Amino acid sequence: MILKKLLLLAVVVVSVVEAFASGEKEDHADDGFSRLVAWMKLHGGRVDERIDVAEIHGIRGVVALDTIEDGAELLYCPWKLVIGSTGLPAHMQMQSSDDMCQVVHDMAKEIRLSSQSLWWPYLEHIEIPRLSAMWGPLALDELQGLSPSEDATRHFQWFSQYCAGNNDNNNKEDQHATVAGSMDQEASLMRSLVSFVSRASEVGMVPIYDLLNHHNGRKNAKLSLTEEGVHLRVVGGNSIQKGQELYLSYGIKSAPVMYRDYGFVEEWPCCWNWKEVASGDNFAFVLFPDDGVAINPTKEFLQHIWHSSSSVPVPTTMHTMDNVDMRLAEFQSSAKRHMESLSLEELDRFARAARIHLDGLPTTFQQDQAILEGKRESLAQAMDDDDDDDDDDD
Structure with missing residues (x-):
C-alpha cells in the first residue's frame, strides 16, 4: 500500500514540477543557474565563468562558453553546501542504507522550508527526470518482464521498507518547519527521493555538479574530494572547446540497467x-x-x-x-x-x-517495428485528443 502511494506521488510531483517549469521557462531560461552560481560563490564556492546551462536536443546540460584547458577546475563546492556529507573521511554519510535514508529526509526537510532553506537556489533549480520507475502501471508491467530481473521500482520499495519510518523523531521536529504554500511532507519526500536516485554522487547531493549529463564515450569531467570540499575538474587530456558539452560518468552499466535506472540507453x-x-x-x-x-x-x-x-x-x-x-x-x-x-x-x-x-x-525485430509504429500512432492520436479537449475547455 505504501509503495502504491509512493508511485502515485511520484507521478503527481513530476506533473506539478513540469507545470511550474513550463510556466516559468520562457521568462527565466537562465536566471536559475545564475542565481545558483551566485549562491555558490556567496558561500565560498567557485564556478568557472566559462560554463553555462543550455538545452541540447531538448535535454538540459552544461556547455563550455569558451575553450577550457585540461585540468581546469570547473567547480569547487565546500562541504557545508553538500547535502549528505560534512567532510572527509569520518563525516562522509553515504556509507550505509541508514545514511542514505537520512540524506533523503534531510533534503525533503529543506524542500519543505522552501525559500527559507539555505539550499533553496539549488533545490528550485532541480528538474525531476522521468525515471522508468515512475511510469504508469501498464508501462511498468511491460518493463518488468524484460532483463535485468530487478524491479524497476526497487528504489521506491527500499524507501518504503527501510526509510519511511526511520525518521520519526525528525518528522516530529519538522511538523512546524513547513513553510505555508510549500510541498507537504509526502510530496517533498518523493521529490527528494527521485532527485537522490537520479543525481546523488558518492558523497551526497552536490549542487551544480549534478547538472552534467552522463556519457562514457565523451566524459570530460570528474569529481575529486579534498579536506576542503568537492572539486569538479576537466579530464581527458584535451581542452574542451567552445560549445562542447561537459559529461561525467555514472559508471559502466549494461544498456538494460541504464534504461531501468535512468530512463535512457547510452548512445x-x-x-x-x-x-x-x-x-x-x-x-x-x-x-x-x-x-x-x-x-x-x-x-x-x-x-x-x-x-x-x-x-x-x-x-x-x-x-x-x-x-x-x-x-x-x-x-x-x-x-x-x-x-x-x-x-x-x-x-x-x-x-x-x-x-x-x-x-x-x-517477437521478431520486424514485429517490434510494427508494434512501435502502432504505439506512435496511438500516442499521436492521444495527443490530438488532448488538444481537442483543451480547445473545448477554452
Whole structure:
C-alpha cells in the first residue's frame, strides 16, 4: 500500500514540477543557474565563468562558453553546501542504507522550508527526470518482464521498507518547519527521493555538479574530494572547446540497467549482455557507431573505456566535434584489435548463443517495428485528443 502511494506521488510531483517549469521557462531560461552560481560563490564556492546551462536536443546540460584547458577546475563546492556529507573521511554519510535514508529526509526537510532553506537556489533549480520507475502501471508491467530481473521500482520499495519510518523523531521536529504554500511532507519526500536516485554522487547531493549529463564515450569531467570540499575538474587530456558539452560518468552499466535506472540507453559505448539458460554462461557485446562492436569484452577492454584519457592529442584549432571523433576512433580501433584477437571457436560459440537467445524472444525485430509504429500512432492520436479537449475547455 505504501509503495502504491509512493508511485502515485511520484507521478503527481513530476506533473506539478513540469507545470511550474513550463510556466516559468520562457521568462527565466537562465536566471536559475545564475542565481545558483551566485549562491555558490556567496558561500565560498567557485564556478568557472566559462560554463553555462543550455538545452541540447531538448535535454538540459552544461556547455563550455569558451575553450577550457585540461585540468581546469570547473567547480569547487565546500562541504557545508553538500547535502549528505560534512567532510572527509569520518563525516562522509553515504556509507550505509541508514545514511542514505537520512540524506533523503534531510533534503525533503529543506524542500519543505522552501525559500527559507539555505539550499533553496539549488533545490528550485532541480528538474525531476522521468525515471522508468515512475511510469504508469501498464508501462511498468511491460518493463518488468524484460532483463535485468530487478524491479524497476526497487528504489521506491527500499524507501518504503527501510526509510519511511526511520525518521520519526525528525518528522516530529519538522511538523512546524513547513513553510505555508510549500510541498507537504509526502510530496517533498518523493521529490527528494527521485532527485537522490537520479543525481546523488558518492558523497551526497552536490549542487551544480549534478547538472552534467552522463556519457562514457565523451566524459570530460570528474569529481575529486579534498579536506576542503568537492572539486569538479576537466579530464581527458584535451581542452574542451567552445560549445562542447561537459559529461561525467555514472559508471559502466549494461544498456538494460541504464534504461531501468535512468530512463535512457547510452548512445555509445552501448553494452548489452545476457545469460544463456542452458549453460549459465554470460555473453556480452559493446556497440559503437558505424557498426563497431566488441564481442565478449575483456576486463582490460572495459577498463580502457572506463579510464581512457584519449591518448591522441587534439590541436586547439580543431573543430569542436573533432575531439569527440578522435576519441571515438580510438575506441573503435581498440574494438577492432579486440575482435581480431578472438578465436573462430569463440565467435561461433557467441553466434550460436545469440541465435538461441533471439529465437527465445516473444517477437521478431520486424514485429517490434510494427508494434512501435502502432504505439506512435496511438500516442499521436492521444495527443490530438488532448488538444481537442483543451480547445473545448477554452
